[in-house]
Amino acid sequence: MFPSGRRVCMGEQLAKMELFLTVTGLLQALRFWLPDGKPAPSLQGRFGLTLAPCPFAVCMNPVFLEVICSTMAFFTHRISRSFSSSAVRSVVIKNVMVIGGGQMGAGIAQVAASTGHSVTLVDMSEDILKKSVKGIEGSLKRVVKKKFADKPEAGEEFVQKILQNVSISTDPAAAVPSSDLVLEAIVENLKVKQDLFSRLDKLAPA
Template sequence: MFRPSSLARAVPRARAFASTAAAQSAIRRVAVIGGGQMGSGIAQVAAAHKHDVTLVDVSQEALERGKGYMAKSLGRVAKKKFPEDAQAQSRFVEEVLGRVSLSTDLKAAAGSAGLVIEAAVENIKLKQELFAGLAAAAPEDAILASNTSSLPIARIAAPLSAERKRRMIGLHFFNPVPQMKLVEVVRTDEAEQQVVDDAVAFVKGIGKVPAVCKDTPGFIVNRLLLPYTMEAVRLLERDVASPRDIDTAMKLGAGYPMGPFELCDYVGLDTIKFIVDGWHKEGQGLAGDKLFAPSAKLDELVKKGHLGVKTGRGFYEY
């Protein structure tokens, strides 16, 4: 059990590490595939740190929606940076957005990028098809990266050549990207060390803090977080305590900023179920593990469409 005093001592060290994260990256042009909140967030942060970014999606409508996400987020950032200067706020937003191009042409966007980051839906077949196209279009020295939170990087890269696999990694950003500091840098057994080093430098250069890990189910955060989350659900199923009391206990007793049920509702119950069911069915070293066994309560809520904040109801009502 962590003591508050030990946590307090750890915080300055963590901040000090973050503050020295301004590493030099050779990467200048970035292509981000997927204009949703994750993809647009990644594009925003990269552009805010002087990278030229191309945001790619299947339709102009999706791209404009992604640009809208960025403009709204940048507006909030600008108000904090220049609280008394409306003109400076506008210049800041325009400057960052000016580094972001919108495109529906996947091959053209990948063709000039030093780093391609995929932020599409969690569908293994779709991701494999995407990376097969990216591998054919991107420069030989480009780094290919997936933002997947739960799918094995090596499995996504399975259709690629041996040379492309050496330049394929995971870059798992956290939502909301502009606020969350952590990026998990996921290395496969095939990935070159220089590729991992270059990815770490890129992450530091955009003001984030990298955590390097092996290509294992859930990487670091989700591998630890989901068993905790599922055990909270089972406490509820056994009528040990209410969601509110469990959340209160973990926030005040363990110092967590959010309780497990608040977190589930924020992430999306359908997302939690998708990951857990996948691991229980075929996760490497996890298949059949009781930690990830199906939950009747979770299944019931998802079936009813109570997915959390995004639907207005999950474990709580919003």
């Protein structure tokens, strides 16, 4: 199997890819920080059968919306001019507007509603929006099948509670003054995206 060259584990590349996906997944979903007074983890590791990390303490917090907020801060002049990134983190986000109710927008709206945020989902027509909400409902029902397999009533309550957090609108301008965070998931066209944000920027609170 190894006629020439260095012997390598055939799983090495796969393991590296898995490691990359695992770490980036964690970094996207969680915020990490050191507990007060604890040192940073050692980068030396411990040799044994494998090279293992030395024990270390770390705090983490699920911050889906915080990550989005920081990303938005990077991409929108308004936020990045007005706040430092640490100040952005401390902004309380209650009302979220998601523009575009397609695959991405519906998914974002679902996660935001599931985490207790009041979501206004915006698209071009009521019909599209009804389809989006149906899609969110279907997706939540799939979660219920796994999470509440033996408690169907609790499952229904779970779905309804989340759906109550989602309202729909075809007019982003009406919802923007009361929104703490605006996310777009519309058509992949920079000009259309820029036009949308320049219109909303005039209506958004300072």
